[in-house]
Amino acid sequence: MKTELSITDNEFLRQFESEIEGELAKIEYSSQDRKIFLTKLVMSDTLKEKGYLEPFITKVLDEIRARETRVMPTSPAVARFMRKYRRKYKDLLPVGINI
Numbered sequence: 001m002k003t004e005l006s007i008t009d010n011e012f013l014r015q016f017e018s019e020i021e022g023e024l025a026k027i028e029y030s031s032q033d034r035k036i037f038l039t040k041l042v043m044s045d046t047l048k049e050k051g052y053l054e055p056f057i058t059k060v061l062d063e064i065r066a067r068e069t070r071v072m073p074t075s076p077a078v079a080r081f082m083r084k085y086r087r088k089y090k091d092l093l094p095v096g097i098n099i
Contacts, residue, residue, distance in 0.1 A: 020052050023043075025042065025043040027056075027075065028041075028042070035094055037072045038074060039074050061089055082099055083099050
């Protein structure tokens with residue numbers, strides 16, 4: 001991976017976005033009561049094969065952590081990632097929620 005990823009919160013479309021190698025990667029969300037529900041991850045297979053999936057999800061979760069908001073990973077891809085790195089992201093889950 002050659003570039004430093006930057007993400008944008010497109011509040012109008014309710015999605016975190018990043019332009020990577022000319023393609024748009026995004027995680028759609030909805031928010032309520034100091035929780036953000038990450039509902040859908042969209043990234044091309046080409047970008048996934050190049051290893052951008054984990055850095056992209058990491059950037060989004062780091063942004064959410066900075067906002068001091070809890071995360072409900074309803075997207076299977078994000079839930080898998082959070083399960084894989086359970087120790088690092090456990091504090092982002094609402095109280096009583098396990099993945």
